[in-house]
Amino acid sequence: MIDIRMLREQPEVVKDNIRKKFQDHKLPLVDEVIQLDLTSRSIKQEADDLRANRNRISKEIGALMAQNKKEEAENKKAEVANKATLLLELEEKERELEEKITKIMMVIPNIIDSSVPIGKDDTENVEITKYGEPVVPDFEVPYHAEIMEDFNGLDLDSARKVAGNGFYYLMGDIARLHSAVISYARDFMIERGFTYCVPPFMIRSNVVAGVMSFAEMDAMMYKIEGEDLYLIGTSEHSMIGKYIDTIIPESELPQTLTSYSPCFRKEKGAHGLEERGVYRIHQFEKQEMIVVCKPEESHLWFDKLWKNTVELFRSLDIPVRTLECCSGDLADLKVKSFDVEAWSPRQKKYFEVGSCSNLGDAQARRLKIRINGESGKYFAHTLNNTVAAPPRMLIAFLENNRQADGTVRIPTALQPYMGGKTALS
RNA sequence: GGAGGAUUAGCGAAGCGGUCAUAACGCGGCGGUCUUGAAAACCGUUUGCCUUCACGGGCACGGGGGUUCGAAUCCCUCAUCCUCCGCCA
Secondary structure: OOOHHHHHHOHHHHHHHHHHOOOHHHHHHHHHHHHHHHHHHHHHHHHHHHHHHHHHHHHHHHHHHHOOOHHHHHHHHHHHHHHHHHHHHHHHHHHHHHHHHHHHHHHOOOOOOOOOOOOOOHHHOEEEEEEOOOOOOOOOOOOHHHHHHHOOOEEHHHHHHHOOOOOOEEOHHHHHHHHHHHHHHHHHHHHOOOEEEOOOOEEOHHHHHHHOOHHHHHHHOEEOOOOOOEEOOOHHHHHHHOOOOEEEEHHHOOEEEEEEEEEEOOOOOOOOOOOOOOOOOOEEEEEEEEEEEOHHHHHHHHHHHHHHHHHHHHHOOOOEEEEEOOHHHOOOOOOEEEEEEEEEOOOOEEEEEEEEEEOOOHHHHHHOEEEEEOOEEEEOEEEEEEEEOOOHHHHHHHHHHEOOOOOEEOOHHHHHHHOOOOEEO
């Protein structure tokens, strides 16, 4: 959500930004919201005057009652009652207008960073850098589910009976590998100075509304029946929610946290769940990182964040590349975003394993996350990034570390988390 | 899950239908006097949001709703905390 004052003062900047994101259908909303805002403020002024009047007369009534002048007090009461209906009507209008304005402001996209490449959709995302050689081995790499099954590490049939399509049982060494990756990712971030955190896995609707749009919520979030609770789709939700309605002293910034959580997603509207794999599923686990910082530092933090993911994958001998989201593919709340993609030697292409985003002050404005600084109070900037999210992450791990003989080598960094094993065989 | 009590500024706490909410009082913070410097003492200052060029005005006493001319105060509801009971890793 952008600042309505900014929209008021520089509507052309907001419109240009909408054009850059190829959302021209939203252009009329800018002028509409300017008009609504103008009306809203004048009605608010009128209502405030009536309230001021009522407050003044009420005080007079109090004074009269104290002096036992009942008749005069009754006259004053009538005076207030006269304007009561008008005030009620104005208050109703105030509410309506505010609602309309908020609704529009929620869909006006955040101003994208000047460095974001312009493009219509994900086909125009831009590769930034490759890290590691995307090797195509001279032997065939099987489908990831097959690799897992070779180690008796995956049981999708039972999962379908128990929970349905989109769930999995991980077994034995594959399950252990899953936990090892999470633990390794956790320690990797702790060593980089992040504070480890295990957050709530369910959040209330007001937090949900603060961190995502209604459309996203409908497509992603599982609701708990009979409770005002939703299963989190990522720990970013509960981690950013941690700061809801807070004023953070400047001296306590930046807040750098790494969180673990299971993630639950409906994947409604997605291209269908992969029938035989763990690529797109309803439940996975994720080590995440989030940063709350001063506005002038969010660019720096953005670069630090995605590099963490690249380095983690490189330490496990997985080739990756960074891909920048073009303007049209960038979610409305985001200022800038990089995907980290891992190399798939089977598909001979890269696929998404993480996403790093700078939200600017958009999330902070929605959730009222402010900084108390020397020169006053202002909205914080928030960022988030994936460290590692298995089991999808295991696809990249298994495909890249599988040898010609079918064994899977365990890179040195991960060996302590696998009880010293150097390979799965 | 059941019973009772509570939620007021950075913290503690008074107020329990109307010049005590522009929130007493205390602590803390900030500025000053005094001092070579510090402490003590004394004086002053110290919530946020919206609106306005400004003066000013409005809103907020855990959240939401209601009663009233007027609500921190009365009613409903939700949340959180404390005490006791029950249950449970």
